[in-house]
Structure formats: structure tokens, C-alpha cells
Amino acid sequence: MEQQDFSAMHTEMRRFFATGATLDAAFRKAKLRGLAAAIRRREGDIMAALHDDLAKPPCEAYITEIVETLDAAEYYAARAAAFSRPRRVWPGRTILPAFCKVYPEPFGLALVLSPWNYPFQLSLIPLICAVAAGNCVVLKPSRESPATGRILQQLVEECFDSGHCRVVLDAPGAPGAAPEQTATALLSEAWDFIFYTGSPRVGHIIMESAARHLTPVCLELGGKSPVIVTEDADLAVAARRIAWGKMLNAGQTCVAPDYLLADAAILEELVERIREEFARQLGPDPIHSPDYGRIVSHAAFDRLCGLAERCGVGLIADRELLKIAPVIFRTDFASPALEDEIFGPLLPAIPYDCLDAALAYIRANPKPLACYLFTRNKGIEKRVLRELSFGGGCINDVALQASSSRLPFGGVGKSGMGRYHGCAGFDLFSNLKSVVHQWPTLDLPLRYPPYGKGRLRWLRRLLGDWSRRSPPGRGGWR
Numbered sequence: 001m002e003q004q005d006f007s008a009m010h011t012e013m014r015r016f017f018a019t020g021a022t023l024d025a026a027f028r029k030a031k032l033r034g035l036a037a038a039i040r041r042r043e044g045d046i047m048a049a050l051h052d053d054l055a056k057p058p059c060e061a062y063i064t065e066i067v068e069t070l071d072a073a074e075y076y077a078a079r080a081a082a083f084s085r086p087r088r089v090w091p092g093r094t095i096l097p098a099f100c101k102v103y104p105e106p107f108g109l110a111l112v113l114s115p116w117n118y119p120f121q122l123s124l125i126p127l128i129c130a131v132a133a134g135n136c137v138v139l140k141p142s143r144e145s146p147a148t149g150r151i152l153q154q155l156v157e158e159c160f161d162s163g164h165c166r167v168v169l170d171a172p173g174a175p176g177a178a179p180e181q182t183a184t185a186l187l188s189e190a191w192d193f194i195f196y197t198g199s200p201r202v203g204h205i206i207m208e209s210a211a212r213h214l215t216p217v218c219l220e221l222g223g224k225s226p227v228i229v230t231e232d233a234d235l236a237v238a239a240r241r242i243a244w245g246k247m248l249n250a251g252q253t254c255v256a257p258d259y260l261l262a263d264a265a266i267l268e269e270l271v272e273r274i275r276e277e278f279a280r281q282l283g284p285d286p287i288h289s290p291d292y293g294r295i296v297s298h299a300a301f302d303r304l305c306g307l308a309e310r311c312g313v314g315l316i317a318d319r320e321l322l323k324i325a326p327v328i329f330r331t332d333f334a335s336p337a338l339e340d341e342i343f344g345p346l347l348p349a350i351p352y353d354c355l356d357a358a359l360a361y362i363r364a365n366p367k368p369l370a371c372y373l374f375t376r377n378k379g380i381e382k383r384v385l386r387e388l389s390f391g392g393g394c395i396n397d398v399a400l401q402a403s404s405s406r407l408p409f410g411g412v413g414k415s416g417m418g419r420y421h422g423c424a425g426f427d428l429f430s431n432l433k434s435v436v437h438q439w440p441t442l443d444l445p446l447r448y449p450p451y452g453k454g455r456l457r458w459l460r461r462l463l464g465d466w467s468r469r470s471p472p473g474r475g476g477w478r
């Protein structure tokens with residue numbers, strides 16, 4: 001099958017961007033408010049699509065997809081103008097009396113490639129950030145969540161000009177078609193920014209494509225996110241929250257607890273409590289619980305069953321319904337469950353005799369997207385925050401760091417690069433243009449040669465002295 005050609009769309013969008021319409025903060029605000037209103041109007045359809053794609057229970061869809069997206073749209077609509085304003089920066093002693101400002105400006109055309117697991121919010125929140133910053137956007141949702149893809153296309157068509165924002169869906173699977181031909185064709189165009197959420201494997205492909213045009217990228221990837229539980233933790237609360245974080249979207253959450261490291265003294269009790277929580281929250285028949293989602297595809301289902309088999313763990317599963325009941329099992333560091341990101345409702349639990357060993361294991365592996373710690377010990381809390389590097393996390397909870405429209409979100413190392421949400425999301429899609437404003441006539445002769453005798457002494461007295469007194473961090477930064 002021939003590769004799709006997106007060059008006409010690209011040209012139309014470049015033309016729209018060149019009109020300067022998106023530079024007007026009031027225009028962006030109106031578009032984002034319009035999008036929020038459309039999401040409210042279509043809430044039922046969105047929930048139905050999420051149910052079609054992943055059997056998401058309406059409450060879960062509401063909390064993890066709809067509210068977060070609405071919150072982001074409202075947040076950026078309210079702040080688009082303020083974030084766009086020039087920001088004063090203290091010039092530092094070397095260029096006084098000039099003054100400095102940073103002028104945020106949109107990059108231009110942004111490409112957003114989103115995954116299937118939270119197909120609504122992980123598509124629209126990056127789009128919202130890009131629009132707030134004044135960009136034009138092409139969004140390509142995952143073909144694994146086609147119903148949500150269609151709703152996204154309708155919403156974007158309803159709320160934006162075709163030159164401003166577009167949703168491109170995968171062409172229906174023609175026999176022999178390359179599996180990612182739409183994404184591949186899009187990536188062959190020259191974008192001003194690429195925002196990608198998905199697996200580290202595809203992250204490599206995206207970065208290589210971006211390198212051809214030296215396009216900046218944000219990569220929101222995954223990995224193995226540990227949860228550490230110390231001896232003094234409140235086990236009832238820890239068990240409830242860990243079980244909830246693992247069951248959410250049937251474990252197909254990038255910030256889900258991937259594996260559990262618990263003090264050997266409390267591991268057995270914690271494992272038992274988590275098992276009880278699975279049963280309490282989903283009832284005796286989790287496969288048929290209306291409060292529990294499904295695995296995205298047969299391929300993912302088979303992968304998870306294969307992993308369980310290699311770990312010697314029995315599953316309650318139904319291939320026709322694509323459902324796997326959540327399961328926790330005790331294991332050790334040599335387990336196959338510790339090889340790749342699990343991305344499903346299997347939770348390996350490993351005991352540690354001393355915290356040093358647990359922290360050393362995490363440090364020896366790629367930096368995780370998320371890390372969770374359940375403890376009442378402030379010393380341990382400080383130690384974990386100081387000694388471990390990870391994208392974000394929670395103390396005494398799980399997954400919530402991804403839910404705030406204000407807290408910057410992203411990975412580090414193999415779990416990603418770049419951050420969005422909050423002002424970081426606006427800045428991510430902006431070129432922060434740094435400008436020195438010099439006085440037109442005031443012209444200190446000190447910098448010009450001939451320097452002559454004594455100039456160095458003067459410079460030292462003037463600049464060296466100031467270096468001891470200059471105020472730290474002055475300026476208009478948020």
C-alpha cells in the first residue's frame with residue numbers, strides 16, 4: 001500500500017499558523033473554553049467510546065480521563081494570557097543597566113502521537129498545552145483505541161479550524177498495509193515539535209525521525225515503577241491504595257505500581273491485605289465486575305498470560321472478554337516479572353531485609369517514570385527522595401502525581417524527557433525567546449578598548465564587588 005501523503009495538510013496548517021491568529025491569547029482562551037464545553041456536552045459519548053475500547057467503568061473514565069482533561073482545558077484557558085506575557089529576568093551584573101525579558105512564542109506546528117491506555121486525556125492534554133502556547137496541532141491517536149479516536153476527531157473538528165488542529169486516524173487496516181504507516185508518513189514531515197507518549201521502543205523510532213529535521217521532542221515513556229513499603233507503614237491504607245493503583249485500567253497505566261518491594265517483616269501481611277483489597281474492591285468475580293476494565297488486545301492478553309506462566313503464577317482470565325483478574329505473588333529479584341514493564345494486573349512482591357538493598361536495586365536499573373513510598377518515617381522519606389532519581393511519585397499514595405493539571409509530569413532517562421502539566425506544559429510547547437533591552441543612548445565606556453592602565457582594577461571593583469551582593473533569583477519568573 002502506498003504511503004499516505006500529508007504534505008497538503010501540512011501546508012494548509014503552516015498557512016494558518018502564518019496568519020498569526022494563534023498569537024492572540026484571547027483566541028486561544030476561547031478555543032480552549034469551547035473544547036471544555038464540547039467535552040461536557042459529549043461526556044456520555046466519550047464514556048461509551050472508552051467502554052468500547054477498554055471496558056472502562058464510567059466512574060474510572062470520569063476520574064482518570066474526563067475530569068483531568070476538563071481541568072487542563074480550564075487551567076490553560078484561564079492562564080494562556082498570563083503565561084504568554086513577557087517575563088522579566090534579573091540581568092546579572094555583567095549587563096546592567098540593560099534589562100532582560102523572556103518572550104514565549106509558539107514553535108509552530110506540533111505533532112502529538114498518543115497511546116491507547118488513556119486515549120482521551122493523553123491525546124487532549126498535550127493538544128491543550130500546545131494550543132495554549134499558540135501552536136497548530138496534528139494529533140494521531142493510537143489505532144488500538146479506535147472508538148475514542150473517532151470521538152477525538154469529532155471534538156477537534158467541532159472546536160477548531162482545520163488549519164489549527166486536526167486529528168488524523170489510521171487508515172482502516174488494508175490487507176498488507178504496514179502497521180504504523182500513518183504515524184510513519186506523519187513523521188516524514190518536518191514538524192516544529194513532536195510530543196510522543198508510548199513505549200520506550202517506539203520512543204527510539206520517534207527520536208530518530210525527529211533527528212532528521214532536528215525537531216525538538218518530548219517523550220513520555222514507561223518503565224518499571226517500584227513501590228516501597230517500610231515496616232512502619234500503615235498497611236491497611238497502603239494495601240488499599242496499591243491495589244487500586246494496580247487495578248486501574250486493568251494495570252495498563254504508565255504510572256501503575258509495577259513491582260512491590262516490602263520490608264520482609266511485613267511482606268506476608270501486606271500481600272494478604274492487597275489480595276483482600278482486590279476481592280473487596282472488585283467482588284468475588286472480578287472478571288465480570290462492571291468496575292474493572294479489560295486488556296486492550298489479544299496480543300497483550302497473550303503476553304500477560306505468557307509472563308504469568310513463566311513466573312509460575314495461576315491466573316483467573318477470560319480470553320474472549322479480554323479480562324485478567326488482578327493477582328499479587330511473592331517472588332525474588334531473579335523473577336521474569338522484573339525484566340520488562342508489566343503493563344497489566346500482575347503485581348510481583350519482593351521482600352527486602354534492609355532498605356539499602358531495595359534502593360540499590362532501583363538505582364541499578366533504568367530510572368523509573370514513577371516511584372512510590374509508604375512510610376511514616378520522615379528520615380526514610382528524605383533518604384528515598386535524595387537517593388533515587390525518578391520522573392515523579394507519591395509518598396503514601398500511588399499514581400496521583402499524574403492527575404494534577406499543575407504539577408509538572410514526565411520521565412527521566414529511559415522513562416522519558418520533557419515535562420507537561422502546569423506552566424511546564426505551556427513552556428514545553430514554547431520557544432522562550434531571550435532578549436536584552438539596552439538603553440538607546442546610555443553607553444558606559446568601560447567595555448570598549450582601548451582598556452588602558454587601571455581599567456581592570458575598575459572592572460574588578462565594579463563587577464567583582466557586585467558579584468558578592470547581587471540578589472539571587474530576582475525577576476518575574478513563575
Ligand code: NAD
Nearest residue numbers: 113114115116141142180183198199202220221222223254
Ligand atoms: P506505542 O508506543 O505502541 O504507541 C503509541 C503511539 O505511537 C501510537 O499513536 C502509535 O500509533 C505510535 N506508534 C507505534 N509504533 C510506531 C512506529 N513504529 N512508528 C511510529 N509511530 C508508532 O505505545 P502503547 O502500547 O500505545 O503504550 C504503552 C506504553 O506507553 C507503555 O510503555 C507505557 O508505560 C507508556 N505510556 C507512558 C505514558 C506517560 O505518560 N509517560 C502514558 C501512557 C503510556
